[in-house]
Amino acid sequence: MEKNELPADVAAMWRLREPPRRGPKPSLTLDDIVRAAIELADAEDLAAVSMARVAERLGNSTMALYRHVKSKDELLVIMSDAALERPEPMPADVDWRTGLTFWADGVLTAIRKHKWYAKLPISGPPAGPNNLAWFDSALGALKDTGLPEPAKVGVVMGLITYVQGEIRVAFDLAAGYAEDPSAFTQFGSTLARVVDPRVYPAVSRLVEAGVFDEVGSFEEDNEADFDFGLQLYLDGVAAFIERVKRG
Amino acid sequence: MEKNELPADVAAMWRLREPPRRGPKPSLTLDDIVRAAIELADAEDLAAVSMARVAERLGNSTMALYRHVKSKDELLVIMSDAALERPEPMPADVDWRTGLTFWADGVLTAIRKHKWYAKLPISGPPAGPNNLAWFDSALGALKDTGLPEPAKVGVVMGLITYVQGEIRVAFDLAAGYAEDPSAFTQFGSTLARVVDPRVYPAVSRLVEAGVFDEVGSFEEDNEADFDFGLQLYLDGVAAFIERVKRG
DNA sequence: TGTAACTGCGTATTAGATACGCTAAATAGC
DNA sequence: GCTATTTAGCGTATCTAATACGCAGTTACA
Numbered sequence A, B: 001m002e003k004n005e006l007p008a009d010v011a012a013m014w015r016l017r018e019p020p021r022r023g024p025k026p027s028l029t030l031d032d033i034v035r036a037a038i039e040l041a042d043a044e045d046l047a048a049v050s051m052a053r054v055a056e057r058l059g060n061s062t063m064a065l066y067r068h069v070k071s072k073d074e075l076l077v078i079m080s081d082a083a084l085e086r087p088e089p090m091p092a093d094v095d096w097r098t099g100l101t102f103w104a105d106g107v108l109t110a111i112r113k114h115k116w117y118a119k120l121p122i123s124g125p126p127a128g129p130n131n132l133a134w135f136d137s138a139l140g141a142l143k144d145t146g147l148p149e150p151a152k153v154g155v156v157m158g159l160i161t162y163v164q165g166e167i168r169v170a171f172d173l174a175a176g177y178a179e180d181p182s183a184f185t186q187f188g189s190t191l192a193r194v195v196d197p198r199v200y201p202a203v204s205r206l207v208e209a210g211v212f213d214e215v216g217s218f219e220e221d222n223e224a225d226f227d228f229g230l231q232l233y234l235d236g237v238a239a240f241i242e243r244v245k246r247g
Numbered sequence C: 001t002g003t004a005a006c007t008g009c010g011t012a013t014t015a016g017a018t019a020c021g022c023t024a025a026a027t028a029g030c
Numbered sequence D: 001g002c003t004a005t006t007t008a009g010c011g012t013a014t015c016t017a018a019t020a021c022g023c024a025g026t027t028a029c030a
Helices: A008-013 A030-043 A051-058 A062-067 A072-084 A096-112 A115-119 A129-141 A149-179 A187-194 A201-209 A218-245 B008-013 B030-043 B051-058 B062-067 B072-084 B096-112 B115-119 B129-141 B149-179 B187-194 B201-209 B218-245
Strands: none
Touching: A008 A072, A030 A051, A030 A072, A051 A062, A051 A072, A072 A096, A072 A129, A096 A115, A096 A129, A096 A149, A096 A218, A115 A149, A129 A149, A129 B201, A149 A218, A149 B149, A149 B201, A149 B218, A187 A201, A201 B129, A201 B149, A218 B149, A218 B218, B008 B072, B030 B051, B030 B072, B051 B062, B051 B072, B072 B096, B072 B129, B096 B115, B096 B129, B096 B149, B096 B218, B115 B149, B129 B149, B149 B218, B187 B201
16 A cells, blocks of 8 residues: 555656566657657647557557557547646745736747647646646745735636636637637627627527627637636635625 | 528537428437436446547437547537536525625535546637526626726636636546545645655645645535635625725 | 439448467576 | 577557448428
C-alpha cells in the first residue's frame, strides 16, 4: 500500500516508470508517441488519432505503441496533460485580479493551439504535472489576499469551472462553426422561423430586438463574452475577499 | 434560400419533417429511437449506445434506424436536446437572483439524470427546443433588472458557461470516481509524493495544510463548490446590475 | 391499376482497438 | 564468455461498430 500505488496513467504522466534494465533498447519513447499523437490531432482532429495513424507517423507498427501505453484511453489522458504545456510564469508583483485574468487568458491561449482538447473526456482529478502547474499558478495569484487556503481552492475551482465551460462551449461551437458556418449565420432567421413568442417569450424579444442579426466575428464575440463573464466572476471574488478581510 | 434551409439535425429536433404521404406506415418514429437511445445511455452509458443496441431494444434491425436519422452523430445531437427536457416553470415573483439560482440547480438536476450528457460533443448553437426553453427561462429571470437585452444575453451566457463547466468538470470527475475511487481517495498522498515544493509552491502549501486529506462525500463537496462559485458570479452580476441602474 | 415514394432489412465493406504469441536484442549472473 | 531472463517490435487474428447499397413489400395518388 505504499510503494507504487499510483494509477498507471498518473505514473506515466509523471514519467515515473523506471527504465527497464534488460531487453532491447526501445526505439520509441512515450514522449515520441504523445508528440506524434498531438501533432496528428493538431493537424487534423481528434478523430484522426488512431493507434494506426500515430504509429504510421512514427514509422512503427500499430502494436508497438502498446508497449508504451496501456490503451488508447491512457494515451488520451497523457495527451491532455501534455497539451497544456507549462503556464507562463506569472508576472511579478501583480495583484490577484490581474494575475487571475492573465491566468485565464493563458489557459485559453494554450488550448487554442489544441482545439481537440475540448473533446477529450476528463476522467480524473488534475493529476498531471502540467495541469498541476496551472493549478499552482492560479493559487499563487491569490497568495496575498489573506484568504484561508480552502477558500483559495474554492475561488480557483470556480475559475477553473468557468474556464472549462468556456472551453467546452466556445471551442465546440467553433468546431461546429468551422464545419458549417451557415448554421450560425442563419441562426437568427432559424430562430425567427421556429420561435413561438408564447413558448419562448424572452428569446422572442431578443429576436425582435435584432440581437442575433449582426453576427460579428465569431471568435471576437466569444472572446468578449468570455471576458465579460470572467470579470463578473472576479467582481464577486473581490467582494468575497473584502468580506473576509473585514472578518 | 427561404424554404427549408434548416440544418437537418435542427429540423429533426423540432420535428419539422413533413410526414411522408406514400409508402408503408413507419413502424418506428424518431421519438422511439431517441427514447430508446436515452434509456440505454441511462442504464449503461454512452459507450453502450450503438446503433445495433438501440435497434435491438426496439425490436428492429440496425439499418432501420437510418431511415429516421442520418447518422449516429445526428442521433446524439437530438439526444442531447431531448435529455434536457423542459425546465420547470420559474416560480412567480422571484427576484432575478433567486431565479437564476433556481435555474442553475434545475439544469444540474436535469443533467444528473443523464450523466452521459457531459460526454456529448456540442456541435452547434443551442438550437433545439429544450435547449432554447432553458435559455428562455434564464433570460426571463432577468426581466425586471432593467438590463438592456444584449447585457442580459451576456449575463446568461456567462452563467451557461459556468454551468457547462460544472457539467464537464464535476460529471466527468464523478464518472472517473465511480470507476476508480482510489485515484481520488489517494489523491492527497499522490500529490504528497509527487509535488516538489520548489516547482509547486502553492499546491505544496495546500498539501501541508491538509486540504486534501478529508475527502468528504464526493458529491457533496462538488455541490458546495458549485454553489460557492455560482454565488460569487451572481455577486458580480448584482454589482453589474447596480452599475447599469446608476447609469 | 400502375407507379412513385417509402419503409424495413439482409449483406458487405471498412475502420479501428487490441489480445496473443513469436523473434530478436540486451543484460545479469554464473 | 555463456545462458537465462526480460523486454521491444510486430504480424496475425478477433471483435465491435458504422454505414453504403440494393431488394422486397407497402401505400397514396394519378
